[in-house]
Amino acid sequence: MRTLATALLLPVLLSLAAHLVPVPVFAADAAQLAASQADSAAAPYQKNRAIPADTGSHIASEAPNDANTPIVVSDDTGHEVRLQQPARRVIALYGAFNELLLALGAGDVLAARTVADAAVPGLEHLPAIGTHMRPNAELVVRQSPDLVIQLAGRNEVLLQTENLRALGLDVLVFEMNSFEQMFAVLQKLGRLTGRESEASALVTAWRERLAALETRYADMEPVSVFYEVRYPNLLGAGRGGIVNDMIRRAGGRNVIADEKKLVRFNEEALLASDPDVYIMQRGPMNPEPQPLEQRQHYKSLRAIREGRVLVVDEERFARPGPRAVDAAEELGRFLHSRAAP
Template identity: 45%
Template sequence: MLNLFLLQIPASALAAIFVTDDQGRQISLDAPATRIIALYGAFNEILADLGREDLLIARTATDDLPASIKAKPSIGTHLRPNAELILGLAPDLVIQLGGRGEAMEPVRFLEKRGLNVAVFDLENFEQLFSVMERLGTLTASTDQAAKRIAFMRSELARIEAANTAPRPRIFFEARYPTLLAAGQGSMASEILYRAGGENCVAAPDKLVRLGEEELLRLDPDIYLVQEGPMNPRPVPMAERHLFRTLACVKSGQVHTVDQKVFSRPGPRSLEAVRQLATIISNWKKEVRP
């Protein structure tokens, strides 16, 4: 009976699996992962997009997508997961987001105890596609990953082909009243460009602290206010007295967007491009009647 069962499993699913993560380390699995814990919510959404949300066995405290994740046990936060809980759940793959030194502390702890931990960067669409491809490999979902990547590339190309000059200068507010803006190194900045605009903040960082005087100097055409965990209750523009002179405020080009759509890299980043492309299209109708 065992031999018959083995014959029904594709040979590729029985072979050892290797990928290189974004720390340059080789992640080796004896078989496709079946028990996964992601320490950053975007990876849950990517796996769900590949049709593999059934492989997720836990979540971090703030994860709510896909909906099925809410029934999973919580293992703490992205930067401070409960390592003992993770060990007790016996995952065959843990996934962490790169880019912050604190994120590597739980990685080292779990690796020393024999767990496979992959660290991936997610700062732009090309990195997103690379992560999708490697997670497809690790979960025996390469065909689905290839299809989803091809579809997203096609949609981005279609939206970009429809982009015509001029490109509006856009300011993306990550937080206020301590004003933080999306810099050039963020996924939000790439979404601005792919949708047909440009980030008026030139700094290369993901997040940039700015004074209100600098914002007044930039005087963007469109102002995006993200609403979410980082900016939970955005202050209405009418209550920001220095902002009244901004051209975008006078023209009504201030728009509130969902932080988890615009700032969390993942499958919904394409939806962010679509939403912003519509905003930009309407702006062009006003400036070029």
């Protein structure tokens, strides 16, 4: 009977092996991947697995009152995740989530990073699992995450999210287009990782700083602002993202009235709006922007004539993370630098 079973199963196994296709791996992370493969062979995927007591890993400072009560969190698409204990292995597919988790003191739960986050302090040692838009599903699964977190956005992101869920992973998708949305996400991350008190403390402190910022400039005339996201093919920050919230809280007024996050803004409209201040970000979306003084058709702008141009770090000003509060305060000082002390 054993010989007969073997004869029947052998063609099936050979057929399955012939259809296995290797997934491409990032060359820069080849060494990490090799180590990851060795680890995954010893520890197959298991959601919400416990960390051995002798690893020295940080144990969540706050757990649910009843150990038998699951942690239930819904994301911004209505999808619900239920964990039996605080997440011990998390993969965030957008850098701001990593920064928020680090601010919570939850860096020890981060299991991997995207290629773009290699330079973030505290993440450089983690294995890379692809990009924000195109995570490598095989590499993600290999890290045995309890939870994957993704930023809402393009349809491609939603497709990747569904692919990961189809593999049995818990994936939550959040929007962070304002400070209040960022605070709501932070509180959910605190609950998911057993750090609710830390999250509440951070939210309280950041809200107080932003309230003080708004109060400081409440009686001043708003300063008109244009925020350049990309040049050439001019792209500006509309009113649907955290940049607009930052401008508003810092006592400014976005000259773009469109409710979208990113807006194609023709140069005729820019010249007509003639902002008091021109902000130009430098970063992944605008790596080498041409200096404004070299743009002949911009010379008539009031901001150029009066020297009110601010070049900012994209990851500080456009990323909804802990540094965004610092950026808002910095922006307020620049916008109102001419105001009497």
